[in-house]
Amino acid sequence: MKRGRINLLSKPLVAAMLGALFLVPAWSGPGHDHGDEAAPVSAGGPQRQPDGSVFLPKAAQRQMGVRTLPVNGAELPRSQELQGVVVMDPNAGGKVQATQAGRLVAPPQGLPNLGQRVQRGQLLAYVEPVAGALERSAQSAQVAELKSLLGLAEKRQARLKELSDTVPKRDIEATQAEVAGLQARIAALGQGLSGREALLAPVSGVIAASNAVVGQVVDARELVFEVVDPSRLRIEALAYDVNAAADVGAVFLATAGAPPQSLRFLGSATRLREQALPMNFGGAQGLALGQSVRVVVQSRSTLKGHAVPAQALMKNPANQTIVWVKQAPERFVPKVVLAQALDGAQVAVTQGLEDGDRVVVQGATLVNQVR
Structure with missing residues (x-):
């Protein structure tokens, strides 16, 4: 009886000892740690969810x-986006070029500045040709000879006018034509000897480009000024669909940070350039020559x-x-x-x-x- 009581009392004791063993923290050995656990993410702020939302x-x-x-x-x-560039209207812009080699000379009011407004026919600069001494000497001798011939022709013209009643009219007209021709030749040679070619503004507008400096030597056909009317600029865009010009509806100019501008379709070429069809649009405002732009062309189909x-x-x-x-x-x-x-x-x-x-x-x- 005594022995059995001891066995019965030992069962709770064994259970308590096993529970104490489970409460003891387990420590992993070196090399078996899994790193610090990630801190919980707060669900109160903006988050990207696992499904991408x-x-x-x-x-x-x-x-x-x-x-x-x-x-x-x-x-x-239906629409397509074309890459274009701003160009000048050939009827509202022009280039000022020298017809002969020479040195630039400023007019009395000075050379025009970029952005300055000019009127058609306004004097912009002079070109003083750099001619050789022999050429100038030959021109001077030719002018002197023409002046002597002009003097004789004028005397003959005056004498024939006094005898207009007896001299045929055709002789008087021939003398007048001879005097006028000699005067024109002398004026042309005199301009060459004066050394100045006047560069005039071809249209009314603003100076868009200037390559002029006082004393600069320029060659013939060299661009000196470029004049353009900023209110009549055009856009030239290239379409790689040759049928795009046949179905043009509305056209818009896409400008970043600004509302789109409505453009006018002016026409297209009938010859490809770099395997693309050039198309011209008008009505652009607030742009600069040579600026790259995006043009959206809508068709009539939907x-x-x-x-x-x-x-x-x-x-x-x-x-x-x-x-x-x-x-x-x-x-x-x-x-x-x-x-x-x-x-x-x-x-x-x-x-x-x-x-x-x-x-x-x-x-x-x-x-x-x-x-």
Whole structure:
């Protein structure tokens, strides 16, 4: 009896000892630690979810200025974007070139400055030819000879006028023509001896380019000034579709940070240049000669799509074009889309969106940066 009581009392004791063993912390040996555990991420701020969506609280949306816009499908014009360059209107711009080699001389009012407005026929500069001594001597001798002949012709003309009643009229007219011809030749040679060729403004406008410096030596046909009317600039764009000119509707100039400008289609060439068809557009304002621009040409045919602002388009890590769609009050999901230019400020999304989707049209860049 005594022995059995001892066995019964030992069972609770064994259970207590086993529980104490489980409470002892286990320490891993050297080389078996797994590093510090990551700190828990707060769920109160903007976060990129594992499925690629973004959790964005209302407070963060207001701070980032996120705005959305519901979209609906519609028939939109087909369009294409062309690369163009600003050129001058041939009827409202011109180049001032020297017809002979010489040295530039400033007029009394000085050489014109860039951007200075000039009138047609206004004196811009002189070109003083650098002629050799023998050439000048020969020209001087020729002028002296012509002057003596002119004196004789004028005396003969005066004598014939006194005898106009008896002298045939054709003789008097021949003498007058001879005097006029001698005077013209003397004037032309005198201009060469004076050493100055007047460079005049071909049109009214502003000085767009100036290569003139007092004393500069220029060659014949060298460009000295370029005058252009800034209100009549043109845009020349290259279209790689030869049928693009046959179906032109509205045309817009896409300018970053500014509303699109409406352009006029002036015509196209019938000969390819670098395997492209040059097309001319007018009505551009606030541009500079040689500036590269983007032209959106709409055709008369249409397609089904959703019109969204161009600033809504983003790129994902795979370099795909996406837009952010608001799926819940604080959840935004990316959608891969196919888009084409519409009018410079908007694009036509042809695939990837459904009617009623709320697309992020403001603050999309900040939403795309949430990680």
